[in-house]
Amino acid sequence: MTLRRTACAALLAGATLLVTGAAHSTEIFDEDEVALILSHGPWPVKTDPDPSNRMSGKPAAIAYGKILFESNDLSIDRQRSCATCHQEALGFGDGIARGFGIARVDRNTPPLFNMRLNRWFGWDGKSDNLWAQSIAPILDARELGMTPEILKARLVETPNLADGYRDVFGAPLATHDAETAMVNVAKALAAFQETIVSGKSSFDRFRDALAAEDKAGIDAYPDPAKRGLKLFVGKGRCDLCHFGANFTNGEFHDIGMPHFPAPGRVDKGRYGGIQHLRKSRFNLLGPFNDDGLRATAGFTRHVRLTPKNWGEFRVPSLRNAALTAPYMHDGSKDTLADVVNHYSEIPEERLHQDGEKLLRPLHLSDAEKADLVAFLRTL
Ligand code: HEC
Ligand code: HEC
Incomplete structure (x- = not known):
């Protein structure tokens, strides 16, 4: 009995150590988490010239x-x-x-x-x-x-x-x-x-080390960032929208930011964006697209305008987030800590009313918020 209890306590202590990163910090991620982390790379992503622009890459x-x-x-x-x-x-x-x-x-x-x-x-x-x-x-x-x-x-x-x-x-x-x-x-x-591309971040080096099972590389990534990353792909569910190597699914959501740039003036967000896109002579269906086959125009041809688009904004990439304050489409969040607070205390009634099902208030502790910010700063 005593023996078993001791073994149990040792195991528990071991587990805590792993989470706080004092030993084998690689093991704080389970298999699913490792797969999710690897999905945010490799970086840089190889790209081809833009077929709609004959000057691309020249x-x-x-x-x-x-x-x-x-x-x-x-x-x-x-x-x-x-x-x-x-x-x-x-x-x-x-x-x-x-x-x-x-x-x-x-x-x-x-x-x-x-x-x-x-x-x-x-x-x-x-x-x-x-x-x-x-x-x-x-x-x-x-x-x-x-x-x-x-x-x-x-x-x-x-x-x-x-x-x-x-x-x-x-x-x-x-x-x-x-x-x-x-x-x-x-x-x-x-x-x-197109030539403005960001280099490898401290996160990318960690991700590569994880892929290569390079222990020294894995250990070099700070523990607060590791814990923040665990929240990002886990409880925070951030990567449902901030997805893949560029940390965005490229689409539009309403995360409960205000829509009024000035009293009485509304920013329609994606709703207005689609209206503008369809009217524009410069869209990919128009006469200036250098891609004669219009193979590039598939998304534009199929885009649909729905009431849900009202007040949606594009999911921004989080690469270089530390450099790009203030945040959000209206610049209303001064720091990454303010952004994390928003996701932590996001008003539920507002989200339900607007039909956004991927978000819920996270009620993070102060330590968790600090970890999430530490992670975002490594991008
Ligand atoms: C439902 C999709 C969705 C989820 C889930 C989500 N985000 Fe976002 N995120 C967005 C959208 C959309 C914006 C831009 C909103 C706006 O400007 O109105 C944004 C903006 C941001 C920004 C500001 C970036 C900038 O350059 O302005 C940060 C940082 C951020 N999110 C981090 C997170 C973190 C951390 C989580 C998890 C706790 C998270 N996001 C979860 C969709 C999402
Ligand atoms: C007055 C400040 C200002 C000037 C000048 C300006 N921009 Fe911008 N730029 C912005 C703002 C604000 C946005 C966001 C626009 C929006 O969402 O409607 C933006 C958006 C963009 C985007 C879209 C980026 C993305 O992630 O979707 C590109 C590309 C861009 N600008 C290029 C240019 C180029 C090229 C010029 C010069 C011809 C230029 N900008 C001049 C403020 C400016």
């Missing part, structure tokens, strides 16, 4: 796209560029709650990493390709405030931009109408943005 277009991205000549007042809001040092975001160009916009500026992995672009997925998404800020009166005609005139009068255009597109600007010139500019911008 070095001359990439170089020209970078010049355009950083050029103030793309704004009506010559005061700002794409890089004003998408700053490299801030993970290609801007560090503020909502973007500010000529005026303030309604949404948070997302980082621009790993764009080739996106199916939809923008928080509402209003674009089905990267070049269409790059046209939007050029024309938005609150961002760069241009028209296709002014843009073309601007390029013509700016020698380095006009020469670059001719070299990349094989014809002088004068021979193209303003809309075609704008789409071409957007395709060069897209070719550049």
Whole structure:
């Protein structure tokens, strides 16, 4: 009896040690958890050029796209560029709650990493390709405030931009109408943005070590991050939406964030995104898709508008999350700890009312919240 009890106590103590990571921290994950963790890699994901953009992957277009991205000549007042809001040092975001160009916009500026992995672009997925998404800020009166005609005139009068255009597109600007010139500019911008990819994170090194059963590599990953990862794939059920190597299923959900950018003004989220997508001349079903067979347009052809889309926003990738504060489509969460608090105390009535079945309040302890944040910071 005594012996058995001692053995039992030793086992229990052993189990606790494993969980706190003081010994063999590899064993804190069971088989199912290991499989889930491995599903978040390998990284980087190999990608092919974008068939909808004949400039995708072309070095001359990439170089020209970078010049355009950083050029103030793309704004009506010559005061700002794409890089004003998408700053490299801030993970290609801007560090503020909502973007500010000529005026303030309604949404948070997302980082621009790993764009080739996106199916939809923008928080509402209003674009089905990267070049269409790059046209939007050029024309938005609150961002760069241009028209296709002014843009073309601007390029013509700016020698380095006009020469670059001719070299990349094989014809002088004068021979193209303003809309075609704008789409071409957007395709060069897209070719550049596709080259912004994030490197291996501390999580990726851990995942590779786990796949290779490399004990030293596994042990090098901090214990709080391991415990947070266990919550992420387990009790937290985070990876139902933040799925796969890029930590997103690429689709849209309502996680109970507010929908009012200003009193009396509603952000329709995915509902408005689908309406915009269908009307756009720049979608993959339209005349500017370079993929003649339209094989790229399957998702766009089949997208359906339902009342459930109201107030849904795209599941963001969590890679580089430590660099991209503030968070959410409206920038309303300042820190990762605030985000985790939201999931912990999420109001249940609100979710049920909106039909989101994947979420429930997690009621995490302070230690669990700290672990989850520690994990997110390793991405
Ligand atoms: C005023 C600040 C601002 C400027 C200037 C700006 N952006 Fe953005 N960008 C944003 C905001 C805000 C969003 C989110 C838009 C949305 O969801 O409706 C965004 C979204 C994007 C996205 C979608 C990313 C994703 O994950 O879906 C791309 C791509 C992008 N911008 C590229 C550009 C390019 C190229 C330019 C220059 C032509 C540019 N942006 C200029 C603020 C800006
Ligand atoms: C039902 C799908 C779903 C689940 C489950 C889910 N998320 Fe999210 N997550 C989203 C969506 C959608 C957004 C963007 C919401 C918005 O902006 O309105 C988001 C945003 C975030 C952000 C902000 C990222 C940024 O760049 O702004 C973080 C961090 C995050 N989630 C972490 C988690 C964690 C941790 C869990 C588990 C506790 C989790 N998520 C579970 C769908 C989900």
